[in-house]
Amino acid sequence: MQKAKAIELDIAVVDGVELNGSWNRMFEPRVISEYDLSVLDSITQIPGAESLGYCYQCGKCTGVCPVDTVGDYSPRKVFRRTQLGISLIDSPDLWLCTTCRNCLRVCPKEVNMINIMPAVREQAVLEGKAPDELLTAFENTARYGNPIGESPRKRADWTKNAGVAVPIMSQRKAPVDVLWFVECYPSYHPRGKEASSALARVFDALSVDYGILGTEEKCAGDSQRMAGERGLFEMLAEHNIKMLSKYTFNQLVVTDPHAYNAFLHEYPKMGGEWPVQHYTQFLAERLNQVHFVKALNKRVTFHDPCYLGRHNGEYEAPRALLAALPGIDLVEMGHCRETSYCCGGGGGGMWMDSFTRDYASERLSERRVKEAIEYGAEILAVSCPYEVPRFEDAVKSTGHDGELQVMDIAELMAYCMGLNEALVLH
Amino acid sequence: MRLAVLLKTVPDLVEELALDEDARTLLFDEMSYVPSEWDDQALEEALIIKEESGAEVTVIAVDTGDVDTMLFTALAKGADYAVKIVGDFDAAMSNWQKARVVADYLGRGDFDAVLSGVQAIDDVDGQLPGLVAGFLGWPHASVITEVRVAGGSHLQLRQEYAGGLVAELETVTPIVVGVQAARKPPRYASVAKVRQVAKSATIDEVEADVAEARLAGVEYVRPVAAGHAEMIEGDIDEVVDRIVAILEERNLLRRA
Numbered sequence: 273m274q275k276a277k278a279i280e281l282d283i284a285v286v287d288g289v290e291l292n293g294s295w296n297r298m299f300e301p302r303v304i305s306e307y308d309l310s311v312l313d314s315i316t317q318i319p320g321a322e323s324l325g326y327c328y329q330c331g332k333c334t335g336v337c338p339v340d341t342v343g344d345y346s347p348r349k350v351f352r353r354t355q356l357g358i359s360l361i362d363s364p365d366l367w368l369c370t371t372c373r374n375c376l377r378v379c380p381k382e383v384n385m386i387n388i389m390p391a392v393r394e395q396a397v398l399e400g401k402a403p404d405e406l407l408t409a410f411e412n413t414a415r416y417g418n419p420i421g422e423s424p425r426k427r428a429d430w431t432k433n434a435g436v437a438v439p440i441m442s443q444r445k446a447p448v449d450v451l452w453f454v455e456c457y458p459s460y461h462p463r464g465k466e467a468s469s470a471l472a473r474v475f476d477a478l479s480v481d482y483g484i485l486g487t488e489e490k491c492a493g494d495s496q497r498m499a500g501e502r503g504l505f506e507m508l509a510e511h512n513i514k515m516l517s518k519y520t521f522n523q524l525v526v527t528d529p530h531a532y533n534a535f536l537h538e539y540p541k542m543g544g545e546w547p548v549q550h551y552t553q554f555l556a557e558r559l560n561q562v563h564f565v566k567a568l569n570k571r572v573t574f575h576d577p578c579y580l581g582r583h584n585g586e587y588e589a590p591r592a593l594l595a596a597l598p599g600i601d602l603v604e605m606g607h608c609r610e611t612s613y614c615c616g617g618g619g620g621g622m623w624m625d626s627f628t629r630d631y632a633s634e635r636l637s638e639r640r641v642k643e644a645i646e647y648g649a650e651i652l653a654v655s656c657p658y659e660v661p662r663f664e665d666a667v668k669s670t671g672h673d674g675e676l677q678v679m680d681i682a683e684l685m686a687y688c689m690g691l692n693e694a695l696v697l698h
Numbered sequence: 699m700r701l702a703v704l705l706k707t708v709p710d711l712v713e714e715l716a717l718d719e720d721a722r723t724l725l726f727d728e729m730s731y732v733p734s735e736w737d738d739q740a741l742e743e744a745l746i747i748k749e750e751s752g753a754e755v756t757v758i759a760v761d762t763g764d765v766d767t768m769l770f771t772a773l774a775k776g777a778d779y780a781v782k783i784v785g786d787f788d789a790a791m792s793n794w795q796k797a798r799v800v801a802d803y804l805g806r807g808d809f810d811a812v813l814s815g816v817q818a819i820d821d822v823d824g825q826l827p828g829l830v831a832g833f834l835g836w837p838h839a840s841v842i843t844e845v846r847v848a849g850g851s852h853l854q855l856r857q858e859y860a861g862g863l864v865a866e867l868e869t870v871t872p873i874v875v876g877v878q879a880a881r882k883p884p885r886y887a888s889v890a891k892v893r894q895v896a897k898s899a900t901i902d903e904v905e906a907d908v909a910e911a912r913l914a915g916v917e918y919v920r921p922v923a924a925g926h927a928e929m930i931e932g933d934i935d936e937v938v939d940r941i942v943a944i945l946e947e948r949n950l951l952r953r954a
């Protein structure tokens with residue numbers, strides 16, 4: 273049996289000063305730490321997954337991991353099970369993390385699930401060990417440019433019902449100030465399309481000089497990357513970069529925080545570098561031009577999207593927009609900002625609901641909806657396209673139909689600007 | 699054992715069929731195409747046989763448009779060779795013509811078994827594998843859900859019948875098999891792997907002449923609806939009563 277290895281250095285040299293750690297280190301493993309580490313090693317040697325080996329079992333992550341509140345899963349448990357010889361590649365644990373980034377916020381050892389998960393999942397996908405429904409989403413994305421399997425030719429069809437003209441770059445043939453990267457759910461999902469129409473009306477009212485790629489756009493691919501299909505992500509990124517490069521614009525505006533994350537951190541590595549803003553950031557800078565004509569008169573709470581908040585540090589822009597709505601009674605939930613809960617859609621969770629159901633007492637979205645109800649909210653405001661469908665389903669499945677509306681911030685703005693007829697109750 | 703798997707693309711039904719209502723023709727060039735899902739099953743079954751008994755798998759497609767990605771994907775999944783039959787072909791090519799071209803190629807090789815999807819959305823009667831077998835003068839079995847090598851040059855097949863009956867057949871080779879479903883769902887080839895294979899592997903191109911079509915499509919029209927669905931109105935009790943009444947009217951329900 274292979275003996276446990278010390279992770280820290282025996283003697284470290286810092287600025288030429290030799291620091292001998294032997295006085296407080298245990299270099300001879302005791303019986304209780306004599307494990308066969310071959311399984312742990314097989315995971316930590318995957319590039320990107322090294323930091324799993326740093327875990328010293330403090331348990332801080334377990335306290336904040338949203339998945340642990342509905343199941344039996346946290347980074348601490350992942351490490352411990354792997355240490356005991358259960359291969360993460362074969363374990364359902366591998367598919368439960370939503371890459372919400374809450375554990376990394378508290379982990380003293382920087383065990384980084386945001387790097388570990390995609391790396392190990394990539395290996396599992398190669399070995400054909402991923403949940404079928406996830407593979408279907410991958411196949412759809414590869415074939416149609418969207419995970420839902422909708423026709424790529426219909427990607428811009430939502431614009432026909434937007435109520436305002438939505439300029440498409442290939443037809444416009446002129447430089448624009450803003451290129452709006454719409455993304456998949458805002459292009460195809462019925463509620464996503466309503467939010468897109470609302471945002472188009474707001475842009476129109478603010479005379480934003482913008483255009484969309486229309487059928488030339490494909491999924492930005494960030495969640496597929498986090499779910500273990502890096503090759504697919506790269507193929508999508510190459511396509512989108514090529515399409516975007518055909519046009520002249522000053523900045524990108526994205527509807528989707530996952531796309532925001534990709535354009536901020538991943539596309540530049542592949543040669544696609546443009547200034548990018550989430551639509552809430554873009555609108556928050558233009559609040560002084562907004563004319564509100566209607567009061568909301570509702571109690572509203574806001575769910576921070578993991579990829580806007582924790583991943584990219586933007587907590588204020590959506591709140592600035594909400595706070596400006598006339599007649600709003602804005603209430604914060606206990607889990608907000610850095611400690612925000614997770615809707616369960618990130619990291620591929622969007623496409624694994626049937627799989628994860630077997631390992632969770634309830635959906636993360638259901639937990640979150642119950643929290644919003646506890647705070648007396650009538651509207652749960654969101655700013656990520658995954659969230660409207662997820663939370664609307666959760667409102668129904670938790671028996672709160674009619675009590676809580678899930679609305680994109682763009683829809684709330686359009687309503688108060690008099691651009692949407694009514695606050696539709698779905 | 700040398701296995702050939704026939705792959706083809708079919709119109710993608712996620713898109714509208716491109717039908718010219720006036721000219722009553724299908725606009726084959728305006729449709730997008732996807733690999734036929736039954737062929738995917740045939741490939742999976744062949745790959746399972748390969749894993750079980752070390753067979754060699756060759757995937758074959760007639761070049762009716764963009765078939766390279768489909769062939770590279772098959773190689774990424776584990777097929778050994780890919781063959782593209784090239785010639786003066788287009789997407790309007792009939793299954794009879796495809797079968798003719800493929801059979802000519804297969805007849806020159808020494809394959810022990812040919813696996814094809816049992817049918818396709820443009821071949822709901824499942825003619826293609828039967829035609830290939832007919833041209834070659836080989837035996838043919840269709841609606842197969844399992845293929846196993848039974849020592850030497852025999853194959854064991856599992857064939858599905860109506861009414862839940864299953865037959866186990868033993869057959870000599872060479873044979874053409876129409877696969878209904880593989881034993882396992884088709885495997886996934888990651889995009890990185892397909893792209894890497896597309897860079898490193900080669901597709902063998904074989905030239906062939908197209909045989910003249912024996913049948914010509916006269917016109918393509920949308921089916922005319924014969925009857926309409928009855929929308930049942932009312933509250934849940936009324937709806938349930940009406941459904942029960944309909945079932946009784948049609949002798950589909952008997953009360954004890």
Ligand code: SF4
Nearest residue numbers: 337369370372373375
């Ligand atoms: S990223 Fe989120 S879901 Fe994943 S392990 Fe960390 S806290 Fe849990």
Ligand code: SF4
Nearest residue numbers: 327330331333348379
């Ligand atoms: S917080 Fe970090 S070190 Fe502590 S148990 Fe979790 S993963 Fe391990």
